[in-house]
Amino acid sequence: MRFFHISDLHIGARLARFDLSEDQEHIFRQIAELAKEHQPRAIVVAGDIYDNSVPSGEAVELFDRFVTMLGEACPEAEIMMISGNHDSPSRLNVFRGVLSRQKIHMIGMPPRFEGEHIEKVTLEDEFGSTVFWLLPFVRPSAVRLITGGTDEKLSYDEALTRLLDRENIDTSVRNVFVSHQAYIPKGREPGDVERTSAEITTVGNIDYIRSDILEPFDYCALGHFHKPTKVRGGTCRYSGSPLAYSADEEGQVKHVVMVELGEKGDVKTTELPLHPLRKIRTEKGLLEEVLSRPSDDFVKIVITDEGDLDVADMQDRLFEAFPHLIDRNRAVRPAGERGVMIDDPNDYDEFEHCCRFLGEVSDEEKELLADLINTVKLGKGDKV
Numbered sequence: 223m224r225f226f227h228i229s230d231l232h233i234g235a236r237l238a239r240f241d242l243s244e245d246q247e248h249i250f251r252q253i254a255e256l257a258k259e260h261q262p263r264a265i266v267v268a269g270d271i272y273d274n275s276v277p278s279g280e281a282v283e284l285f286d287r288f289v290t291m292l293g294e295a296c297p298e299a300e301i302m303m304i305s306g307n308h309d310s311p312s313r314l315n316v317f318r319g320v321l322s323r324q325k326i327h328m329i330g331m332p333p334r335f336e337g338e339h340i341e342k343v344t345l346e347d348e349f350g351s352t353v354f355w356l357l358p359f360v361r362p363s364a365v366r367l368i369t370g371g372t373d374e375k376l377s378y379d380e381a382l383t384r385l386l387d388r389e390n391i392d393t394s395v396r397n398v399f400v401s402h403q404a405y406i407p408k409g410r411e412p413g414d415v416e417r418t419s420a421e422i423t424t425v426g427n428i429d430y431i432r433s434d435i436l437e438p439f440d441y442c443a444l445g446h447f448h449k450p451t452k453v454r455g456g457t458c459r460y461s462g463s464p465l466a467y468s469a470d471e472e473g474q475v476k477h478v479v480m481v482e483l484g485e486k487g488d489v490k491t492t493e494l495p496l497h498p499l500r501k502i503r504t505e506k507g508l509l510e511e512v513l514s515r516p517s518d519d520f521v522k523i524v525i526t527d528e529g530d531l532d533v534a535d536m537q538d539r540l541f542e543a544f545p546h547l548i549d550r551n552r553a554v555r556p557a558g559e560r561g562v563m564i565d566d567p568n569d570y571d572e573f574e575h576c577c578r579f580l581g582e583v584s585d586e587e588k589e590l591l592a593d594l595i596n597t598v599k600l601g602k603g604d605k606v
Contacts, residue, residue: 269306269402
């Protein structure tokens with residue numbers, strides 16, 4: 223059983239002030255070409271299809287073209303997609319029954335009421351059955367009616383544990399779990415997991431989940447982390463985003479994970495590299511040296527000239543040489559400049575920024591502030 227694992231498409235995203243639709247379509251065509259070459263039995267997209275819960279018309283059209291490309295590249299493949307924390311569950315859940323008859327399984331909502339269970343798709347090959355468990359991003363509040371949390375506030379870990387405990391997982395056959403959550407690799411702490419600035423992170427890491435609950439599955443196709451990350455060897459992993467969506471993803475190699483399941487327990491993974499239309503990279507040096515190396519990539523400029531740069535048209539010259547300039551900094555303070563050096567605001571998250579602005583904050587006020595920030599970031603107040 224061969225299938226592709228990708229995630230975090232973030233259609234409609236921008237990098238700095240630049241629209242990424244051209245870059246995304248370039249990558250999507252590569253994924254379709256790889257699908258045509260390897261003919262996977264299934265293509266799994268583990269959440270965050272869109273970058274915004276209310277995507278633009280252009281983003282929806284690009285998604286439509288991508289699905290069409292995949293269908294034309296391998297018409298026999300089942301396409302399985304779940305919603306992520308950036309997506310609107312209700313919008314992705316439309317026409318769920320109709321689409322499933324066309325080999326497209328787009329699951330926006332997790333089970334919420336008694337009688338509902340995690341969506342499953344079962345495929346057969348010479349080694350028997352493979353069951354794909356499709357679980358969209360779960361907020362504890364959304365599943366409280368079936369997890370017993372109506373009178374108690376469940377953590378993300380407790381909610382996911384109770385959801386899986388409701389399911390009858392036949393471990394004698396091959397099981398693939400598709401999920402979009404923050405799982406902690408065994409033996410590590412949340413702070414050890416490298417995250418990027420394009421990802422939503424919570425105050426106090428309240429959304430992290432123990433990876434122990436993933437043990438019944440032969441392979442876990444995870445989404446949420448943009449950097450390819452292994453949670454349990456090669457059989458439980460984040461594929462990472464197919465494109466870099468923040469400056470701190472510079473140098474990351476993006477890929478499609480091709481998974482091949484043989485007999486029960488036999489799992490092989492292959493990373494099929496993707497090549498962006500424009501890379502993210504840093505140009506560092508004296509101003510004139512930097513200007514002598516023009517590029518259409520997404521570039522961060524670090525100017526190392528000492529003293530004042532009395533160059534009236536410097537910005538215009540930089541944008542002419544680097545039309546996709548995303549950041550510009552000085553490596554040293556200009557000579558004679560006075561004043562106190564301030565902290566880099568990027569060194570602080572939203573919670574720390576608020577605490578520094580408010581000054582003296584009691585423990586009770588910190589708890590309220592953290593809950594407010596997490597509510598806004600995770601959309602726990604959204605109607606689904």
